[in-house]
Amino acid sequence: MASAVLLPKSQGKERIDLAGRPYLAFLWAAFLTALIAGPWLLPGYLFGTDWPGPRRFEFPSSASSEMVLYAVLALASRVLGGELTSKLFVLGALFASAALAYRAVPSKGFLSGAAAATIYVANPFVYGRLHYGQFFVLAAYAALPWMALRLRRLVGEPGVGTALVAALSLAVLGVLSLHFLLIAGVLYVAVVVAYVLAARPMLPYLKRLVAPLVIMFLAVFAASAYWVVPLLRGTNSEGARLAGIGLGDLNAFAAIPDRSLGIVPNLLGLYGFWAEATGRFTSMKAFVPAWPAALGVLLILCGVGAFAALRDRDQGLAPWVLGLLAGAIAALILEIGISYPLTARIVQWLYAEIPTYRGMRDAGKWGAMLALVYSQLVGFGAVAILAWLKKRVRDPVGSEWVAGFAAALVLALPLYCGNGLLFGAHGEIKPSAYPAGWYAADRLLSSDTHPGRTLVLPWHEYMSYSFVQNRNNVIASPAPGFFSVPVLVSADPEVPGISPPQDPDQLVVSGLVRDGAKGDWGQVLAAYGVKYVVLTREVDWHSYAFLDTQPGLTKVGDYESIVIYAIHPQA
Incomplete structure (x- = not known):
């Protein structure tokens, strides 16, 4: 019987408070959004390389994955005007990124959620995409933690309800940015495999999981058929764009290395966006001169979090962490892409055999997976370090002081790593008026x-x-x-x-x-x-x-x- 299957303890009723206090998530998200985007509330249109300050949004004239989003923006602009619609869209994406990253962390408590939200919204990935006006990418990026949360619920409690909600999160992700469905697909494979291998006995759990996965897949396809079918046939604009992408595109939009440290540290630091090489905007590294050291501390904190979660059998999050790590490794390999001979073979094969993979010509988008994994593991690490410090310091008053100081350092780290975003990217992104x-x-x-x-x-x-x-x-x-x-x-x-x-x-x-x-x-x-x-x-x-x-x-x-x-x- 399914009830007799011995599974990781998260695969049943979770013992962790996933929600925490919702208002704290929203307050912290509002704080981060104001810290970054406050200056953008001044009069004027927001511009970015791929976001040319639209004064008006048109309703879509053909079927595409983004037609629902375009329709919502067009409707909003009819009521609010293009200037306000754009600002609400960008600020909403930043707010949702922080709030959902906060809520998606399995560890309860303000510190884990706030650390996760900060590292997820204030980082070089978001910085580069804001400069280049890739606001649809940032909207999908905001939904990624929600997708991860629904995935964890699905593998933890397989059923029709969790499958349908997971399907909804994937359908929304496809509406916001088609690329992020591929990112979600990699995470799904990694996590499902990890949970199946961790189940004891394995076969009964697999039987419980297969039907919900099939239901989820069918529901996603049904909700997305209006753009999936034309895409596969090559009859809509997205299909035509995919058909027109060649190897030259992969070279033009390949991830770039750091001049001193090379490709891997650059990508682990969430740098490497091809546009950084254009020199059109100040590199985040100018605001974070000690970024290699900060990255080292961040990776150590993530490592502590992963180790703590793997050891803590009561919470039963070991398969979740293993799935995250596997997804991060896969994303890093794909992000390196053609920038390294060994990984280039993998990407060239994917390009030739899986036409939809051509949509990931901008290899830097895989950095979103790394940011998600960091946000999850940092939360674990913050809780583990505070628990360890409280055990080491026996004096109650001293323990609180030490814990408070450590918490401040944990929050200061991601703020330092992403401080180039603060105050409207230090004035590098400003509202502008048409002549x-x-x-x-x-x-x-x-x-x-x-x-x-x-x-x-x-x-x-x-x-x-x-x-x-x-x-x-x-x-x-x-x-x-x-x-x-x-x-x-x-x-x-x-x-x-x-x-x-x-x-x-x-x-x-x-x-x-x-x-x-x-x-x-x-x-x-x-x-x-x-x-x-x-x-x-x-x-x-x-x-x-x-x-x-x-x-x-x-x-x-x-x-x-x-x-x-x-x-x-x-x-």
């Missing part, structure tokens, strides 16, 4: 009852914008999220090794840009439904001076920061 000329241009374009399409120049997908106050002011074109009319912008990231887009619109405009004054801009653009050309006075805008004398183009507006031409093709 008045952009609003005037939008009024002119939207006054046309049949505006057609508007071509936006200069012809770069990513470029520097003078009005963006961030240290890194290279962003994707803000035009699609700003103007009220359909726009045509470059989709070429201009990254070495990545092929430019091959769709007709992109090829035609790229050809005109190459031809310069020799191109027949009016005739060609009119044939492709373009009625206006917008030239923002940014970067290499001087190279488009010939537009003033182009046949078929008439300047109809000059608003200092932006110029508008109307297209009147000659007969």
